[in-house]
Every structure is written in C-alpha cells, then in structure tokens.
Amino acid sequence: MKGREDRVKLRRLQERDLDTVLEIERESFPHPWRKKMFEEELRNPLSLCFGAESDGRLVGFLFSWSIFEDLHINNIAVLPRYRRRGIGRRLLQEAMERARVLGARNVLLEVRRSNAAAARFYERLGFREVGVRKGYYSDTGEDARLLFRKIQPVSGF
Numbered sequence: 001m002k003g004r005e006d007r008v009k010l011r012r013l014q015e016r017d018l019d020t021v022l023e024i025e026r027e028s029f030p031h032p033w034r035k036k037m038f039e040e041e042l043r044n045p046l047s048l049c050f051g052a053e054s055d056g057r058l059v060g061f062l063f064s065w066s067i068f069e070d071l072h073i074n075n076i077a078v079l080p081r082y083r084r085r086g087i088g089r090r091l092l093q094e095a096m097e098r099a100r101v102l103g104a105r106n107v108l109l110e111v112r113r114s115n116a117a118a119a120r121f122y123e124r125l126g127f128r129e130v131g132v133r134k135g136y137y138s139d140t141g142e143d144a145r146l147l148f149r150k151i152q153p154v155s156g157f
C-alpha cells in the first residue's frame, strides 16, 4: 500500500534492537550477518545506523560508514511485508542527508550480482554500476556489482 511511509519513524539503533535487527536480516538474506557483526557496526565511530519503526516495531534498518567524502552502505533491509512502501528509500535518504552534513559527496555500495530486486531499488534511486568485484562474497564466491551515486544537496530524488 502506498503512502504508509508517512507513519514510519526513523531513529537511531541501539544494542537492545539487535535481536529484531537479526530477525529482519534472516528474513532478508540467504547468507545473513551474525549478531557480532552488527554489534561491531554499532560501536564503530564511523558508523551511521538507522532503524525504521512502523506499527510500534522495528521493520527496517540501514548500516553505513561515513568516511571523508564517501558514504559506504554496508547493509540495508526491510521486512518483506513492509517493502514497496518507501521505507528503504527513506533510510537511504536519511543516511545521505546525515553524511552530506559530515562532508560526504559520494555513495558507494556492493550488491550481489544475483540480487536483481535490490539492483532495481538502487537504480531507481540514482545509482549506476561503476565496477565489478570478482568473487567478492566469500560465502558463495559470487561477484559484487559496485554501485555509485553522487549525494545531491537536499531532496535529491
């Protein structure tokens, strides 16, 4: 259903969110991150992490690093039944806005070659392929497509 993203609240993630983050992760990826990886992200001073709350529960998240001119998206997922409501877009916009204030001008991320849905999401949001990292994913040996976009000054979509 369209328009329901208005009722979605973005907020900082905390350690106590991690069990829910793990549930979302496991519903979203065949090769999910382990809890320890999320704990490290929360402790990393370069990290920009957000959760999306709807109907009183966490339904999506984004983990990224803002490093000088670059924002690197490390992980983003939305619970399957909350997808296509603009939540992923809001999470990405929030990260880009925060990173822009910190001086970032570029956004970079890797996406599995087989993840066509995510690729369409990123393409819709202005990303383009700038390279391929051969065998990037150690679990399956799959290639990563490296996607890139510039950060626009305020409301770039």
Ligand SMILES: CC(C)(COP(=O)(O)OP(=O)(O)OC[C@H]1O[C@@H](n2cnc3c(N)ncnc32)[C@H](O)[C@@H]1OP(=O)(O)O)[C@@H](O)C(=O)NCCC(=O)NCCS
Pocket: 028, 029, 075, 076, 077, 078, 079, 082, 083, 084, 085, 086, 087, 088, 089, 090, 110, 111, 112, 115, 117, 118, 120, 121, 122, 124, 125
């Ligand atoms: C990728 C993901 C985070 C997108 O979240 P989302 O909240 O559904 O995305 P949005 O609703 O903000 O989508 C914005 C636009 O992207 C495009 N898009 C998103 N998902 C799409 C899909 N499955 N197929 C085609 N286009 C898609 C659409 O143009 C959409 O706008 P529209 O619904 O008005 O047509 C979500 O699909 C997900 O959690 N996937 C599993 C985890 C994953 O693959 N993460 C990325 C790893 S690199």
